Amino acid sequence: MSFEQINTDNIISINNSSSLIKKKRKLCPHNRQRSKCKECGGSSICEHKRQRSQCKKCGGASICQHQRRRSQCKECGGASICQHQCRRNRCKECKVQSSYLYDNGIDMILKAASQL
Numbered sequence: 179m180s181f182e183q184i185n186t187d188n189i190i191s192i193n194n195s196s197s198l199i200k201k202k203r204k205l206c207p208h209n210r211q212r213s214k215c216k217e218c219g220g221s222s223i224c225e226h227k228r229q230r231s232q233c234k235k236c237g238g239a240s241i242c243q244h245q246r247r248r249s250q251c252k253e254c255g256g257a258s259i260c261q262h263q264c265r266r267n268r269c270k271e272c273k274v275q276s277s278y279l280y281d282n283g284i285d286m287i288l289k290a291a292s293q294l
Contacts, residue, residue, distance in 0.1 A: 242254045
């Protein structure tokens with residue numbers, strides 16, 4: 179019995195003996211992943227020459243009912259939206275909190291190490 183698990187970089191085949199065999203994804207003549215190449219007419223490209231999952235006209239899976247990227251839609255509560263209703267990577271409050279936690283975490287580690 180065997181099955182395949184898809185990884186973002188490689189396709190990995192796992193068989194009964196649990197040995198791993200890595201295969202490189204096939205590239206098109208334009209040195210891109212074949213399914214995402216516009217010139218080659220890849221399977222992930224829609225008739226509007228966009229990635230099918232992100233095309234508003236095609237109703238791609240990554241587009242929400244508000245015609246925005248699902249992950250960045252405040253109304254849908256996308257994963258890229260923080261608790262302050264900002265984009266997570268641009269939120270000043272989140273950056274201050276994370277740097278505070280990081281700095282205090284290092285202080286706690288150094289304090290614990292000095293007590294040893």
